[in-house]
Amino acid sequence: MNKKNKSNSKLGRSLIKDRFGNKKDRKMVSDNSMLHTTEIQDGYDWGRLNLQSVTEESSFQEFLSTAELAGTDFQAEKLNIKFVNPRSNVGLLTKEELNEAKDAHKKYKSALKIPRRPPWDAETTPDELDKNEKETFLEWRRSLAILQEEHGIVLTPYEKNLEFWRQLWRVVERSDVIVQIVDARNPLLFRCEDLESYVKEVSPNKMNLILVNKADFLSDTQRQVWGEYFNSNGVEVAFYSAHLASLDPSENEEEIITKLSLDDDTFKKPYPLLTREELIGLLRTIHTQTKVTPNVTTVGLVGYPNVGKSSTINSLLCDKKVSVSATPGKTKHFQTHYLDKDILLCDCPGLVMPSFVFSKAEMILNGILPIDQMRDHVPPTNLLTSLIPRHVIEDRYGIMIPKPLEGEDPNRDPTAEELLNAYAYNRGFMTANGQPDNSRAARYILKDYMNGKLLYCHAPPNINQKEYHTWIDRQNTKLENQVLPPRAARAVRPYHATTEDIDKQFFKSNSQGIHAKGIKGLPNAQKVGPSTNQPDEKPWKQHNKHKNKGKKEKLRRVYAHLDQH
Incomplete structure (x- = not known):
């Protein structure tokens, strides 16, 4: 057998390095510089980002990531270990605990925020921008940690990868309308009110819209109730079903008519379940202010994983442009799609934003x-x-x-x-x-x-x-x-x-007969000893001779034990 050619191996490695480069250099553009945005180069090569969502970390992993953001060294020390009974919490709160949690949510509602992008301009160097973003992000994580530790607030395991938030910042900056897609079965869990505030901070000309997806699960009355609720809070709302919009009307006419209630004039009601064409018309006309891109309404789509963002985009485009998965965090970086010559959709990665939860x-x-x-x-x-x-x-x-x-x-x-x-x-x-x-x-x-x-x-x-x-x-x-x-x-x-089980077990052990020394349960047994004229053979053995009573009794106990289990 020939020996391995070391020169060929080195050549293959050189070709791989030349093509893909080192991981540290993946954020660099062709001229080995880092600029500011995708168009005006803001410091990130968005198309080459290999993002991995980080929503849950162990205490040790969280400590390491925090230390890395802060740029500090650390030394390990032995700590006291506390063992927690895994059966002590089954996931349900008592009424008292639930009321206390609700009161805490109302009290600290203003402290629940998302990270902001620090100010920057054309003179800001890439290193300065990267440092400022990490410091701001670290301070934001500290504030949430204080909220959890000192006040006992339970939060969602929010996104801890800074790159995901950088994606959100870019989507907000380049969009005219920010659409939060929420699940119709629990809209408030998926709504981030601070995101709506951040959109207005970036520019007063930007608009917010709540798109209630999977609204085919709701009845007309339930949509009316939620529509009035959002309207009373000054938020624009629309109801949509990506599943129904993606169906072929010729093949699923009965299902669509049943769920959309076309026969009873659903679309004439104040809060109807919009069709694809009606939703496109709403997105085209909802924004009347100065646009980021002249003559084009850019719509940024934001939402938690698994609320149907990708399905909504595919239903609007009438084609599968975005991969769909039940696994949260399928989309790794924002993508743009022209819905029409005057409407541009901008899909942001699914972000688990900090939100109050009970468990x-x-x-x-x-x-x-x-x-x-x-x-x-x-x-x-x-x-x-x-x-x-x-x-x-x-x-x-x-x-x-x-x-x-x-x-x-x-x-x-x-x-x-x-x-x-x-x-x-x-x-x-x-x-x-x-x-x-x-x-x-x-x-x-x-x-x-x-x-x-x-x-x-x-x-x-x-x-x-x-x-x-x-x-x-x-x-x-x-x-x-x-x-x-x-x-x-x-x-x-x-x-x-x-x-009943206790009674059966008690009376089952009740036995009859006389107990004598050396003999258990032998009817009419007599005392056996050296003074008696009994033969040397043991009487209980002769009593059970040729009957296998002991063997049958043993089998009966074995099968009775198996039957109980």
Whole structure:
């Protein structure tokens, strides 16, 4: 076998370095200089950025990234280690804790901000601009850390990669209208009010628009309620469904007519569900001030991951120009697309902006954090069962969830274990040791919630939730009074000892017969000793001779033990 040619290996490495260069030089342009913007060169080679979203960091990773931004050195020290019981928090807050969290959100609402780009001009060098941006970004992260540590505020794991925020700054600067795309099922969770303030700080001529996507999940009354809410807060709002707009009318006419309610004059109402043409007309006429690019309305599209930004752009362009994925953060850098000669769309990467939340489970349930990467499926499943009634889940999946046991609240919500056991057993999702695969079952159910198959819509702050979102009655009446078979009940119900189980166990151990020394349970047994005239053979062995009673008893205990599990 020939030896490896070292000269060819060196030549290949040289060609790779010559073509791709070092990572440190990837932000440099061809003349080895760093300028200011894409057009006027602002210091970033946007087309070559290899961005990776950073929303969650361990304490150690966060410390390292903070030290890097500050440009400081550090030394490691041993710290006291605190062990936390993983079962102490199941993801649900009590009523008292929920009210306290709401009060804190109102009190510190003004402290919730997004990072601003520091001032710069043509004389600002690239190094100075980079240093100022890092210092401003570091100060912003410190303020949020203080908000969390000193006041106990729970925030979304906001984007910690500075490059993503640089993308947002550029989109805001070059756009005339900033469109925040929010999910119709929970609009306020995805709305960033400070972004609207920042847009006006950059230029008073810029406009803000809330585009409520997935609005086909809402009824006419629910759209009316949200339209009046945003209007009362002085914000322009429009309702849209990228899914319906992308359907072919000739092939899906019945579905479109049903959801858009074309037969009852939906489009004549104050807050209609816009078609593609109507939304384009709105974007063309909404901005009447001086434009950044003469005779062209530049529309910047901003929003959380998974709210449907890319789907909205594709529906407007009538073509798949932007890749679509259920994984948050698919778009890595902003992209521009001409919708018409006078409308330019500017797509910003999906940003998880700092927002008040009550738990991490809430972010998983709303698609802010990817379901496939979650480490604990119990809290989001518990949150889901607290929102969706028991009979709705049973009707959806055709399963029977175990009812509360003796001594428990008969009207309590199902636990995550009860729901996942029932779903996994029904679908055949079992682990290698024969137990229901709850982790796999949770991912299916949580994705159904995220896709709207299990629908729950949040009401505005001034509206009663029970009046806003009502539930239909049970459809599958056979499940209402049906009893689980014993085998299925043992498989799906978590083990809890009841009074009946205790009684059975107690009376089961009751035995009859006389106990004598050396003899257990032998009927009419007599004392055996050296003074008696009994033969040397042990009487209990002769009693069980040819009957294998001990072997049968052992097998009975083994199978009884397996049956209990």
